Amino acid sequence: xxxxxxMELPFLTIRExxxxxxxxxxSPVELTEGVLGRxxxxxxxxxxxxxxxxxxxxxxxxxxxxxxxxxxxxxxxHGIPLALKDIFxxxxxxxxxxxxxLENFMPPYDATVTKKLLExxxxxxxxxxMDEFAMGSSTETSYFGPTKNPWDTERVPGGSSGxxxxxxxxxxxxxxxxxxxxxxxxxxAVFCGIVGMKPTYGRVSRFGMIAFASSLDQAGPLTKTVExxxxxxxxxxxxxxxxxxxxxxxxxxxxESLKDDIKGMKIGVPKEYFIEGMDGEVEDxxxxxxxxxxxxxxxxxxxxLPHTEYAVLTYYIIAPSEASxxxxxxxxxxxxxxxxxxxxxxxxxxxxxxxGFGNEVKRRIMLGTYALSSGYYDAxxxxxxxxxxxxxxxxxxxFREVDVIVAPTTPEVAFRAGEKSGDPIKMYLCDVLxxxxxxxxxxxxxxxxGFSSGGLPIGLxxxxxxxxxxxxxxxxxxxxxxAGWYRKRPSx
Numbered sequence: 001x002x003x004x005x006x007m008e009l010p011f012l013t014i015r016e017x018x019x020x021x022x023x024x025x026x027s028p029v030e031l032t033e034g035v036l037g038r039x040x041x042x043x044x045x046x047x048x049x050x051x052x053x054x055x056x057x058x059x060x061x062x063x064x065x066x067x068x069x070x071x072x073x074x075x076x077x078h079g080i081p082l083a084l085k086d087i088f089x090x091x092x093x094x095x096x097x098x099x100x101x102l103e104n105f106m107p108p109y110d111a112t113v114t115k116k117l118l119e120x121x122x123x124x125x126x127x128x129x130m131d132e133f134a135m136g137s138s139t140e141t142s143y144f145g146p147t148k149n150p151w152d153t154e155r156v157p158g159g160s161s162g163x164x165x166x167x168x169x170x171x172x173x174x175x176x177x178x179x180x181x182x183x184x185x186x187x188x189a190v191f192c193g194i195v196g197m198k199p200t201y202g203r204v205s206r207f208g209m210i211a212f213a214s215s216l217d218q219a220g221p222l223t224k225t226v227e228x229x230x231x232x233x234x235x236x237x238x239x240x241x242x243x244x245x246x247x248x249x250x251x252x253x254x255x256e257s258l259k260d261d262i263k264g265m266k267i268g269v270p271k272e273y274f275i276e277g278m279d280g281e282v283e284d285x286x287x288x289x290x291x292x293x294x295x296x297x298x299x300x301x302x303x304x305l306p307h308t309e310y311a312v313l314t315y316y317i318i319a320p321s322e323a324s325x326x327x328x329x330x331x332x333x334x335x336x337x338x339x340x341x342x343x344x345x346x347x348x349x350x351x352x353x354x355x356g357f358g359n360e361v362k363r364r365i366m367l368g369t370y371a372l373s374s375g376y377y378d379a380x381x382x383x384x385x386x387x388x389x390x391x392x393x394x395x396x397x398x399f400r401e402v403d404v405i406v407a408p409t410t411p412e413v414a415f416r417a418g419e420k421s422g423d424p425i426k427m428y429l430c431d432v433l434x435x436x437x438x439x440x441x442x443x444x445x446x447x448x449x450g451f452s453s454g455g456l457p458i459g460l461x462x463x464x465x466x467x468x469x470x471x472x473x474x475x476x477x478x479x480x481x482x483a484g485w486y487r488k489r490p491s492x
Contacts, residue, residue: 009034028079078121086127101356111208129163158188183434190459201441202247205240263297268402285450324368409459
């Protein structure tokens with residue numbers, strides 16, 4: 001193979017690389033070496049990885065190459081270099097969750113997502129950077145430093161799966177798996193100009209995925225195309241006895257939904273998602289994308305989701321409350337960081353948690369602890385759960401009329417590093433259009449729908465009924481093929 005071709009290998013989609021491997025024109029080792037070379041060249045600039053597993057990846061690539069050569073190809077992902085957000089545990093690799101608290105934690109087992117990817121023959125190149133314990137919208141809260149946006153390194157890549165999005169967009173992997181609690185896959189997918197999907201809550205196992213907010217967290221793919229998203233989703237979906245919240249529903253072949261035809265599909269357009277203060281270029285791009293869906297045969301239906309305005313407030317009671325409970329285990333006793341120089345148990349607890357967590361994590365723990373405290377539980381947490389039910393009912397009503405819902409993913413393009421980090425409220429409002437989907441537990445995908453005058457990506461969000469990822473993928477793929485934005489890549 002020519003050297004120039006080798007250099008081009010990391011820019012392939014999963015489908016393109018898989019087809020070349022199947023034909024024998026590219027080997028998993030060549031592909032993995034190409035990706036690792038690009039990581040070596042660029043990651044110092046982007047900081048998209050916390051841990052690069054070069055030796056392990058090459059060993060797995062050689063094993064894949066040998067297995068494929070003997071006629072035992074496992075499927076589309078066999079020999080494909082993928083990355084994992086550093087929230088998924090993997091035997092033999094650190095799992096830091098972007099925190100000092102877990103800096104030296106070496107898990108003794110694989111997360112179900114990790115296990116399924118390895119069983120599919122994927123080559124894991126490393127663990128991607130992220131906001132600490134997935135709490136953030138910019139990947140600026142990581143203990144291991146911020147990740148940069150490959151379209152403009154002065155800007156954030158989004159969060160909390162910013163490392164996964166930046167690595168995928170910059171071709172430091174062919175795809176990654178992140179997590180989405182309030183938009184943490186879809187928002188960085190927008191900012192980095194790629195596809196990101198949050199499946200239905202319960203579609204993908206959370207076993208071995210370090211918990212933030214257990215009723216909201218969900219794993220999903222970040223890829224260059226909708227087809228690649230469908231391929232990874234096929235691999236990671238399905239019931240898991242190790243996760244009591246994982247749904248025991250049949251998993252279809254999502255690649256069967258990759259159709260250009262959406263004639264007759266009823267497409268809901270919620271007026272509440274075109275909010276005051278939205279960037280004009282974002283609004284225009286989203287409306288043009290919706291028009292394209294109509295031109296492709298979709299039937300537009302104006303809908304209302306009246307409780308959308310309460311979604312952010314509801315989320316920032318429920319999510320911190322669950323975080324407060326989940327993160328109580330990090331006390332310096334069994335594993336993780338333990339503060340030195342303490343003399344009593346109480347002192348150890350206090351100092352370990354004060355030093356081990358960053359400011360944003362401590363802020364959310366305190367918010368959650370307050371909301372759950374005696375005398376305030378009914379006023380805050382219980383009331384938030386009631387509003388959550390109302391938000392779910394809004395979607396239930398809407399989906400009686402439509403097949404999917406489309407709207408902008410974010411109200412703005414990627415913002416400058418440091419621009420919002422001093423104002424938590426401004427940062428929290430970044431997720432105003434993505435949070436309702438998490439509260440209702442629905443599937444949603446974000447994909448590019450244009451660029452700002454400054455050359456920054458803009459995203460369209462497509463939401464579907466519970467466990468109907470197929471409809472979401474169908475609409476997204478039809479738009480993607482027609483619009484062609486997926487062909488545009490950062491020049492880094």
